[in-house]
Amino acid sequence: MQVNENFEPVIVAFCCNWCSYAGADLSGTNRLNYPSNVKIIRVPCSCRVNPMFILRAFQKGADGVIICGCHPGDCHYTSGNYFTRRRITLLYSMLDFLGIERNRTRLEWVSAAEGAKFAATMEQFTADVKALGPNRRLEDLRCRKQ
C-alpha cells in the first residue's frame, strides 16, 4: 500500500468519562506523546456512542473512529460497556461487510490507570489509519475539504 507521507488523518476518539477519558488525562499527566490527529469526545459511558455518531464522523471527514471504554466488568454503570461490546461488534462487522476498511474502526478498553496504553493505542491506531490513506469508501463528497 502506498503511504502518503503528508496525509494527516482526522481521528475521532469517543472516551467514556470514568475510565478512558481519565486514562487519556493520565497519559497527559505522564507526558506520554501520541499524535495530535486524535481528538477526544467525552461521553458518560461507551454505551452512549450511537452508531449514528460514528457514521457522522466518517461523513464529515474523519478517517478513523475509535471508541474507548472501561474494561468489561469495570463499567461505572455496571453493564454499559457490555452493551457497547455487542453493538459495536455488530456495527463494525456491518461496515466490514460493506467493504469499509477494517482498520478505520476500533474499540479498546482503557482504564483510568492505563495512560500508557491509551497513548500506545492512539499511536498505533493513527499509524494504521495513515497507512490506509484518506477515507474514500465512507465519505460524503460534499464534505471533502477543497
Next chain:
Amino acid sequence: MQEAMIKRAKELLADGSVDRVIGWKRGEFAYDMTPAVFTSAEELDSEFIFDDFTSANVSKYLVKETAKEGKILAFLKPCDTYSFNQLIKEHRIDRDKVYVIGIPGGPKLDIEKIKAKGITGILSVKNEDYTLKIETLYGEETMPFSEAILDKCASCKSKKHVVYDELIGEDGDVLDSNRFDMVEKLENMTAQERFDFWRDQLSKCIRCNACRNVCPACTCENCVFDNPKSGIDNKAPADSFEENMFHIIRAFHVAGRCTDCGECSRVCPQHIPLHLLNRKFIKDINELYGEYQAGADTTSRAPLNTYTKDDCEPSIVHERGVE
C-alpha cells in the same frame, strides 16, 4: 384454501367473534393483490383472494388495526407469524384484539421474475403441476414454477406458525434453509469486492422508503430519517454516503428484531437485495451470541438488549474472514 378461508372468516364474522378480517383483495391483473380489511360476507365473497401471488405480510397493519375498536381476524402465513410475535413483544399490537388463523405459506410467485423472462402483456397466470401457463397478449408462454418463486420464499426459514388461534391446513416445521449462502459468499470476497458489490447495489436506491415502510420492525411513530431533530434526517440520497447511512442505520435499528420476512427486498422497486444486510446481522448474532430467531417467541431478550460477560470483542471482526 381460499374457499376454506372465506368460509371460516364468514363464520367468525357472523357469530360476532370478530368485527373485521384482514387479508388480500383481488386486483386488476393476475398478480396485483392489495392487503385489505373486509367487514362483510359479501365483500369476502366478491373480493377476497388467496393464491400464489398473495405474498404481502399483513402483520404490520395490525398495529393500526388493533388501535381501533373491536376484534380483527388476521390470516397469517408462517413467516408472518414471526413478525406478528415480534410486534406483540414490542407492545405494538394488542394480542387480545386479533384472532389469528394460521394459513400455509408459500412458495409465492414473483411477477417481476416472470417479466424478467421477457414475458409481457400478462393476462393470466396458472400453475399447472408446477409449470406456469401464462396467457399474454402475445400468445401463451410457459415457465417452471420454481424459476418464478419470490426470493424470500426460495430461502424460506420456517413453515411453522409460531402463534395462532387456529390453523387452516397443516402446520409445518422450522426449515434448515440456505438463507445465509449469499451472505457467506460476500463474506468470502475481498473488502474491495464487497465494497464494489454494495456500491453497485446501493447506488440504485431512490430512497422511496418502501423497504422501511413495509418492514414490520419499522413501526416507529417518527422515524429518525423523517425527524429533523435526529440530525440524520434526509429525503434523498444526495450523496453515496447517504445511501450507505440509511441502509446501515436501518439494518442496525432492526438488528435482533428483524424476523427475516424478506418484505424489504420484495418491495424494492430497484431490486436491491436489502435482506442481505439484515441477514448479515442475523448470521453474526447466531454465530457470536447463540442462535436467535426474532419473533419465535414473545419473552426472550433481544440479543442487543442483553449481553454475557464473556461476549467476544469487536476485534473478532478484524480477525475473521477476508480483508
Next chain:
Amino acid sequence: MQRIGVFVCHCGTNIAATVDVKAVAEALGHEPGVVISQDYQYMCSESGQELVKNAIREQKLTGVVICSCSPRMHENTFRKAAASAGLNPYLVEIANIREQCSWIHKEVANATDKAIILGKAAVAKVHLNTPLNSMESPVVKRALVIGGGIAGIQTALDIAEAGFDVDIVEKQPTIGGKMAQIDKTFPTLDCAACILTPKMVEASQNERITIHSFSEVEDVKGFVGNFTVKIRKKARFVDETKCTGCGLCTEKCPMKKVPNEFNLGLDNRSAIYIPFAQAVPKVATIDPNYCMMMKTGKCGVCSKVCSVGAIDYKQQDTIIEQQYGAIVVATGFNPINLDKYDEFAYNQCPDVVTSLELERLMNAAGPNGGTLLRPSDKSHPHTIVFVQCVGSRCDDEKGKPYCSKICCMYTAKHAMLIREKYPDTEVYVFYIDVRTPGKNFDEFYRRAVEQYNVHYIKGMVGKVTPKSDGKIDVQASDLLANEQLHIDADMVVLAAAIEPDKTARPLATMLTTQMDTNDFFTEAHPKLRPVESATAGIFLSGACQGPKDIPETVAQGSAAAAKAIGLLCKNSITCNPCVAHSDELMCNGCSSCEKVCPYGAITYIDKEFRMPDRTTKVRRVASVNPAVCQGCGACTVACPSGAMDLNGFSNSQIMAEVDAICK
C-alpha cells in the same frame, strides 16, 4: 441569539508553553455566537474566576467555554463560578487543552491547531446546551431489611441505633437464620446461640425495629429515598399480639409427626410449633398442611388449651404497604441440594449427612440432645469421614463454579469438636485445598491437625457405599501418597456448597437489582462499592452477595447499615440532572430502553395523545425517573426512534462536536 464567552487558560506555562493561547483565543473569537474570547494566566484562580463571572454579567453570556485542564479537574469549579454569576452551571463546557493537548504534543503549531479544534468543538456543543436543574427528591426516613438472619439483624440494629425506623421482613416464623442452627463458631468455638440470641432479643426489643416474621416482600415500587413496598404477612393462624409463646399448644397438639425444619428433618415437631426455644418472635405457628383441625375440621386442641385465645383457624394473609427510603437485601444462603450426588449415597444412607445436619446432631438443642449419634441406629460413631468441596469449585452442572469459602473452616471446627469430645473417634478429612485466610484461621486449622490429630488427606472421595453391616465404605484417593484408600466409616459428613437463596430471584427483579449467573446479588463495584447494588438506595448485606463467614457477614451488615444511614440522614437527595428523558411523541413503547437500563429507571405509562385528526389515542410510552437514572445513556442507543436522549450529552450535542472536529 447565543452570546458565548471563551476563556483560555495558560495554566502558568503548563498550557502556554506548547499552545499559543493568544492564537487560540483569537481563533475562537471568530466562531459564530462567540462575543468575548480572552486568555488568562490561571483561569481557576480567584481572579480568573472573577474574570469569567464579570464577563457573564457584563456580556450577558448564554454559554461559557473554558479552555483549560481536564473537566475532571475543574469542571465543578467553573460551574460553581457560573452559578454564582447567575448562569446555569450546565451552560459551561470545558475544552481539555492541557492533559489532552499541551502535555502530549511538543510542536507549538500542532498543539495550537488541536487546541483550536477542541475549543471549536466545545463552542459547538455549548450552542446546544440547555439549562439543567438538579431535582431534589425527599427521603423517607425508614429502612427495610429483607431477611432476618445475622446479616439482617446486624444491619437493622445499626440503623436503629442511628435513630431510624427499620423493618425486618423474614419469611420464616422466626428471625435468626442459618446462624441459629449452628452449634459453635470458628475460630473461637463459642456457642452460636449464645452470641446470636441476645442480638435477636435486642432486635425485638428495640422500639425502632419492627419485625415482620413469616412475611414476604410482594411488590416494590419507587426509587431511592422513596420506595413503596408491599409486604405479605402470611397467615400463621395464631394471633401474634395475643400469643405469649408459652408453648402449651405445641405440647398438647396430637399431630406430632411433622418433619422439623429447624433440625433439618432429623426429628419431628408438632403441627402447631415454635421453631426453637429462643425464637423471635416467640409465637406459635400452625402448619396447615398437617393441622387436623385445618385439614379435617376435627381437633381444635390448641384452641382449647390456649388461655389467651390466640388461635385463629380462619386467619388470612394480610398485605402491609409501607414506604422506605432505603432497602437492604440480606436474603442469605442455603446449602445446595445433594440429590444429584449419588456417589456420596446421601439419599441412600442416613449416616451420610451434610455439615449443617451435623451441626444439629451435635447441638444440645438438637435431636440427640447434644450427643453425637448416628442417625440410623443411634450408635456412637468411631470413624467419621469429612468430604470437602461437595458441589463447590465444580465445573459440571451439578455444582457451583465458586469456592463456598466457609467449609474448610467449619470442617476443621467439626473435626476438632469431635476429637475433643470423643477422643476415641478417628476423623478423616478429604480435601482439594485447605483454604484458611482470615484472622486466626490457619492457626485454628493447624491445631486441628497438630493438636487433635485429625487426618487430613489431600484427595477426592470417589464413592461412598453403605455396607450391610451398617458401616460405610469410603473409597478415596490420597493424592500425596498416590494410593487408593478404603475407609470403613461410621458416618460421612458432606461439606455441601452454599448457594444464594433461590427465592430471591423474583425479589431481584422487583428491586431492579442485578444478579450474577450464580444468583448472587451484584454489587455496584466489586472493589469500591461492595455493599451497594447498582440501583440507588438498595444495599447488600451478607451471603446474598457472595459466600461469607459470620464475621464478614456482620462486617458487611454494618457496612450496609452505614450506607443506608448515610442516605437516611439526608432530607432530600440532589439528583444528577444529566439524565435520560424520553420524547413521548416519538416513543413507541417497545421496551428496548427498559431492557438495557441497569437501574430500572424506566417505566411505561399509558398516555393519551391528541392525534392529528383530532381524535385521541392511548399509547404506551417510556417514562424516565430522573431520581433513579444515573445518566449512562445505554437507553439512547437502544431506542430505534431516537425518542430517548440524554441531558448534557444529547445526540445533537455530540454530533455538533463530531462535526466541529471533523471539518
Next chain:
Amino acid sequence: MLKISKSKLNELFDAVSAKQTLYIPADREAGAAEYRKYEKGMELTSELNTVRSAKDFFFPQTENLADFKIEGKTIEVKDVREECEDFVVFGVRACDARSFTILDKVFLCEPVDSFYKNRRDHGTVVTMACTRPSETCFCQTFGIDPTVPEGDAACFDDGENIFFKANNEKGQKFIDSVASLLEEGDTSKLDEVQAKTKAIMEKLPLAKLSTENFGGDKLNEYFSSDKWAELSQACLGCGTCTFVCPTCQCYDIKDFNTGHGIKRFRCWDSCMYSDFTKMAHGNPRLTQLERFRQRFMHKLVYFPANNDGEFGCVGCGRCLSKCPISMNIVKVMKALEVK
C-alpha cells in the same frame, strides 16, 4: 422516411456520443432497464420501458441550488448555476415524452425554474414508438398514441430498421447531425407493425379506462367521496409511486452542512410522506387518507383544472408494477368514477 438498419444502430450511437453526451435505456439486470450514459458497445434494452422515468434528465432527484460559505461570522452566497452541456436522450417512450409537456407546464410557467429550463434547453429527446405494450399500459387513456410518440424527434422500429422523424427544429437538427448514417427507406412494413400494435392496444386490459368523468369540475364529489378510506387503507405511505412517476414534480429544499459551508439543494419529495410540506404549525394533511387523496386528486382533478384539462398522468404503468401493495391510479379511477 430516413432509416438505419438496427444492426448499425450502435454506429449511430457512437457518432452521437462523439459530439455530446448520449443516454440510452439499457439493461441493468434481466427485467430492469435504466437510462445510462452511452459507452461504446452498450446495447439498447429490449424492455418496454425503464424502471425510473426519464424525468431525471430535466428534474434530477437531487440538485444543488446554492452554496453558502461561512467565514467566521460572515456568510457568502455562491451561485452554483452553470450552463448545462448539450445532451441527447434516446429511446424515450411516448408516455415519458408526454410527461415533459406536463413538467413544462409546472416548471416553465412564470416564474420560470431556471434549473429545469437550462436542462430542457440543452436536452434533445429522441423518442421510440412502442410495438409491444404491456398489460399495465394505459397511455391511450390520456390521448397518447404510443405508435406515434412526441419528442423532438421520433423513432419507429419495423423489426429490422429504425426510422427517424423530426417533430421540431431541435429534432431536425439531431437527424441532420447523423444524416450521413441514414438512408431513405420503405415504410410499408412499418405501417404493418403500427397497425398490429394498434390492434393490441385495443385488447389491453385497461383499454377502456377513460378520463371522461374526471377533471376540474368534479372537485367536490371526488374530494368528499367515501371511497378514499378504503382505497388508502393499505397505503404504506412510501414514495415509490411518486419516485417512479414521470409526472410527479414535488420537491423539498434543504440545507446541508458540509463542515466548511452550506449546500442548499432540492430533492424530490412525495406527497405520500407524513412530513411533506410540514410547516411550523405541523402538516396540513394529517392522515394518510388525506395524503393519498391529495396525490390522486392532484393528478385527476386539480392538475387538469389548472392546466387546460391536461391530466397529471401519462399512463406509463410504472406505479402499477412497483407499488409494494399494488394500489394505484387505475384502481383509484375505477373505484372513484362518478358517471
